[in-house]
Amino acid sequence: MRSSGRNNRDSGRGDHRGAGGSTPRPKAGGKRDDKQRAGRPRPEERRYDVGGSGGPGGSSDRKDERGGAKGGGSKSGGPKSGGSRGAAARGGAKGGPRTGAASKGSGPGAKGGPQRGRGQAPSRPRELDAKIEERNRARHNKPQVKTPKTFGDEEGERLQKVLARAGMGSRRACEELIDQARVEVNGQVVMEQGVRVDPEKDEIKVDGLTVATQSYLFFALNKPAGVVSTMEDPDGRQCLGDYVTNRETRLFHVGRLDTETEGIILLTNHGELAHRLTHPRYGVKKTYLAAIQGPLPRDLGKQLKDGIQLEDGYARADHFRVVENTGKNYLVEVTLHEGRKHIVRRMLAEAGFPVERLVRTSFGPIPLGDQKSGWLRRMTNTEVGMLMREVEL
Numbered sequence: 305m306r307s308s309g310r311n312n313r314d315s316g317r318g319d320h321r322g323a324g325g326s327t328p329r330p331k332a333g334g335k336r337d338d339k340q341r342a343g344r345p346r347p348e349e350r351r352y353d354v355g356g357s358g359g360p361g362g363s364s365d366r367k368d369e370r371g372g373a374k375g376g377g378s379k380s381g382g383p384k385s386g387g388s389r390g391a392a393a394r395g396g397a398k399g400g401p402r403t404g405a406a407s408k409g410s411g412p413g414a415k416g417g418p419q420r421g422r423g424q425a426p427s428r429p430r431e432l433d434a435k436i437e438e439r440n441r442a443r444h445n446k447p448q449v450k451t452p453k454t455f456g457d458e459e460g461e462r463l464q465k466v467l468a469r470a471g472m473g474s475r476r477a478c479e480e481l482i483d484q485a486r487v488e489v490n491g492q493v494v495m496e497q498g499v500r501v502d503p504e505k506d507e508i509k510v511d512g513l514t515v516a517t518q519s520y521l522f523f524a525l526n527k528p529a530g531v532v533s534t535m536e537d538p539d540g541r542q543c544l545g546d547y548v549t550n551r552e553t554r555l556f557h558v559g560r561l562d563t564e565t566e567g568i569i570l571l572t573n574h575g576e577l578a579h580r581l582t583h584p585r586y587g588v589k590k591t592y593l594a595a596i597q598g599p600l601p602r603d604l605g606k607q608l609k610d611g612i613q614l615e616d617g618y619a620r621a622d623h624f625r626v627v628e629n630t631g632k633n634y635l636v637e638v639t640l641h642e643g644r645k646h647i648v649r650r651m652l653a654e655a656g657f658p659v660e661r662l663v664r665t666s667f668g669p670i671p672l673g674d675q676k677s678g679w680l681r682r683m684t685n686t687e688v689g690m691l692m693r694e695v696e697l
Contacts, residue, residue: 463487464482467508467515470516482497486511488509489509490507510689512689514689515685520574521553521682522570522574522682522683522691523681526566526675530542531544533560534557544557554573555571558578559643561664562662565664566677567662567664568665568670569664570683580695581668590643590667591637591665592664594636595634595662597658600657605625609624612654614651621651623639624636669690669691
């Protein structure tokens with residue numbers, strides 16, 4: 305009896321380990337082992353390839369597990385753990401493509417048939433889309449509402465910005481000028497920062513001098529002898545325009561000097577300032593140095609101040625003094641506010657002392673200084689302010 309029982313067990317074990325195509329005989333003692341193997345296959349029976357066909361080492365139970373995973377479950381409710389185990393082993397557990405029982409509702413046997421993805425929104429009727437588009441257009445096509453100036457952009461520019469552009473210094477330096485109460489706008493001292501002004505209309509002064517806030521240019525030229533006081537000369541002679549040929553803005557000279565007279569002459573594009581500087585009403589004084597031959601009478605200065613009769617009327621000097629005397633050579637200074645042609649030469653010649661050389665050393669408050677002959681320099685803001693104050697600008 306013992307030998308028959310051992311033989312039966314051996315035969316049952318041998319039947320289970322047979323070829324993959326054969327099915328095990330239903331034994332009462334082998335059902336538990338079959339369930340364990342279906343849930344957790346042996347190492348030599350595990351397959352990690354996807355879609356491979358059963359080889360010689362594969363069993364019919366393994367094929368059934370793959371078939372159950374692809375079919376999404378059978379109607380008889382067979383074992384599901386094997387299918388899920390196989391899907392996890394094939395990469396579905398790490399984010400790979402989940403197939404079969406791993407993706408619920410994706411098989412043909414799922415309820416409700418094929419379903420839409422989560423990201424796909426349901427389509428809207430065309431009538432609703434048309435209404436939404438019409439409402440959006442109506443919202444964007446509304447007339448623009450004009451807000452009050454207090455809520456919109458303020459007019460004008462900041463005072464410190466205007467001063468900095470006019471060359472009074474950096475913005476920080478101009479703010480310090482305002483803090484020091486040195487800036488006036490239309491006669492009112494400005495004490496706070498951020499005041500807005502209109503450079504075209506408002507009158508701005510620093511230390512009592514008007515600031516040229518617009519794009520005006522002011523130059524002083526030491527005209528050499530032989531240069532014609534015109535911006536263009538049809539005869540091709542050297543003229544003032546030859547010194548400002550690289551300027552984009554058109555400049556013009558303030559007054560004139562004789563061709564043989566040297567000295568300072570102003571060039572600008574400020575028409576009103578140029579007109580007032582040459583108008584007799586404002587009486588802007590010009591100073592000249594004249595080289596003459598002596599001896600000179602002691603009352604020559606009195607004669608010039610009282611007036612000298614010329615062809616076009618009396619001409620009077622505002623000031624006269626002897627600067628230098630070397631033998632018979634005299635260097636005298638004459639100041640007058642008139643601007644008639646050759647007036648200094650004619651006055652001294654009428655008094656009996658012809659002029660050998662004449663140089664204008666100042667025009668109003670602007671001195672010639674040590675500026676070399678033929679040199680052009682840009683006037684400072686202080687000089688421009690003094691000129692404007694001279695003519696009440």
